[in-house]
Amino acid sequence: MIFDKEIFLLLNSLAKIPIFVTVAGLVANEYFVPVAFSLILFYLWITPGKYNKQTVLLVAGSVGLVNLFVKLINLAYWRPRPFEEMVVNLVYYRPTDSSFPSNASSVAFAIAAAVWWFNPKLGWWLLALSAVYGLSRVIVGVHYPTDVLAGALLGVGTSLLLSRLKRPLEWATETLVSILKYCKLEPIP
Numbered sequence: 001m002i003f004d005k006e007i008f009l010l011l012n013s014l015a016k017i018p019i020f021v022t023v024a025g026l027v028a029n030e031y032f033v034p035v036a037f038s039l040i041l042f043y044l045w046i047t048p049g050k051y052n053k054q055t056v057l058l059v060a061g062s063v064g065l066v067n068l069f070v071k072l073i074n075l076a077y078w079r080p081r082p083f084e085e086m087v088v089n090l091v092y093y094r095p096t097d098s099s100f101p102s103n104a105s106s107v108a109f110a111i112a113a114a115v116w117w118f119n120p121k122l123g124w125w126l127l128a129l130s131a132v133y134g135l136s137r138v139i140v141g142v143h144y145p146t147d148v149l150a151g152a153l154l155g156v157g158t159s160l161l162l163s164r165l166k167r168p169l170e171w172a173t174e175t176l177v178s179i180l181k182y183c184k185l186e187p188i189p
Contacts, residue, residue, distance in 0.1 A: 004144050004145055004146045005082075005086070005144070007145045008082055008088075008138060008144050008145055009086075009088075011138045011139050011145070012082070012088050012089050012139060012140075012141050014139050015089035015090075015091050015139055015140060015141060016089055020139060021091050024091065024135075024136040024139040024140050025091050025092070025136075027132055027133055028091075028092060028133070028136035028137045028139070028140045028142070030104070033104075033108060033129060033130075033133045034107075036129070037111050037126070040115075040122070040126070041055075041056050041059060044056055044115075044119075051118040051119070052118075054118060054170065055114060055115055055117075057172055058114040058117065058118070058159065058163060059110070059111050059114040059115065061162045062111070062113070062114045062155070062158050062159040062162050063110055063111060065110075065158050065161075065162060066106045066107060066110040066154055066155050066158040066159075067103070067106075067107065069106070069154055069158060070101060070103050070106050070151075070154070073098075073100070073101060074097065074098040077098070079098050079099045079100035079144075079147070081094070081095060081099045081142055081143070082099070082141055082142070082143070082144055083142070088141040089141055090140070090141040090142075091139075091141060092137075092140040092141060092142050094142075095142055099142070099143055099144060099147050100144075100146070100147045100150060101147055101150035101151040101154055102134060102137060102143045102148045102150070102151035103151065104133065104134070104137055104143075104151070105130065105133065105134040105137070105143075105147070105148045105151030105155065106151035106152075106154045106155040107155065108126075108129070108130035108133050108134070108151075108155065109130045109134075109151065109152045109153075109154075109155030109156050109159075110154075110155035110158050111126065111130075111155075112126035112127040112130045112155075113127070113155060113159035113160065114162070114163070117159065117160075117163045130152070130155075131152070134148035134149075134151065134152060135148070
């Protein structure tokens with residue numbers, strides 16, 4: 001897609017500006033956003049709240065399922081990374097998996113959407129961070145914009161699909177909490 005490459009080149013040209021290199025490099029790496037999301041999920045798990053544990057279990061299911069979908073898509077369709085097809089401002093290491101869909105965006109949006117179903121205020125912040133995460137991966141040269149867009153749609157769609165399974169999610173949460181209490185790993189309220 002010509003427009004995809006044109007938009008990519010426009011965004012990737014920002015990698016020539018030092019502040020964009022610093023910020024996009026920080027956000028695009030595989031530590032900043034995943035660690036931030038992990039800390040938020042840990043906080044939700046240990047904080048009393050009507051739906052906090054269900055949120056974390058929905059996130060776990062969504063991440064597992066979206067990763068399966070990404071792997072299946074990668075088996076059926078392989079898309080080279082931008083740096084494999086043209087000269088780019090690469091500010092990142094060279095991933096070796098398929099560019100489409102963006103696995104990082106799929107997982108980030110699955111997490112953000114799962115949180116949004118139970119906690120819209122926090123979910124909007126996570127969706128915004130997911131969008132910045134995806135955009136930064138284009139700026140640093142490892143994804144095309146459509147890779148990120150497809151990952152976002154896949155992540156949100158997977159979370160939406162699993163959020164419809166309300167009763168099994170409630171049962172799984174109650175069962176897990178009971179097991180943790182029995183093993184004395186969960187404080188009894």
